[in-house]
Amino acid sequence: MFALANATRPHIAARVSDARKDTIDFGFEEVRTADKQERVRQVFDSVARDYDRMNDAMSAGLHRVWKDMAITKLNPQPGERLLDVAGGTGDIARRFVRAADKVRRRRGGAPARAVICDINDEMLLAGIDPRKDSGLDLTRVCGNAEALPFGDAQFDAVTIAYGIRNVTDRRAALREFHRVLKPGGRLGVLEFTTPPEPLIRKAYDAYSFAVIPRLGGAIAGDRDSYRYLVESIRRFPKQDQFAQMMRDAGFAGANWTDYSAGVTAFHTGWKIA
């Protein structure tokens, strides 16, 4: 089952309370804080149609492995309700519900459900696939991570995969994730990072700056958007800094696991109360 709720563009003004500065990074560019959200929206409007194909091409299919590893760590259970923020075409949400279903076949219980929330309706629409969605309880909602359109304590798990670096006010988003989680719920943040090992970092930089924008040009006809995506990874906080931001937002046990030598990292934390 799937539904597209609130599918109009939200045009939600960036809440800059915690971003504090007048300007903010947009890749390697500094832009007005109030403009970042619109610039990010333009990027994902432009890449939505080719997003899944580009993900496979850029990562040689590795993003699927990282997402599988993240879901295994989250350990979805029957009857749970997931909120996948910046959920895009729905990869994480489908994996979560399917993994809970596997457990359900052995132990019984209610099916898991997932809400895919994204600020960009083009990404949500690009992800609707009756074949892949069949038998899964998925709902699609257009909304901003910084001001989630959900009540308090509604979800057993919140995820955001390759989305948090695009959010203008990340601290506000983390507070929102904490607010909508039930006590005892868990947060999982999958994000590209900077590999700590200098040689690997050098090779990875060479690949990402030289190859990815070219692939974006060849496959999606949009070199600039993919240059932004690469640059935004370099501007994202290091793993320990992001873990501290999670603690500041109230998450207990905030920690991370590096995947593929730190090309990507999976951060987890718990809402205790």
Ligand SMILES: C[S@@+](CC[C@H](N)C(=O)[O-])C[C@H]1O[C@@H](n2cnc3c(N)ncnc32)[C@H](O)[C@@H]1O
């Ligand atoms: C790189 S895609 C990731 C999509 C998906 N999670 C995945 O792993 O394939 C980033 C997504 O973040 C969404 N996004 C950016 N800023 C957002 C915000 N403030 N609130 C909600 N979604 C946002 C974009 O529209 C885009 O779909």
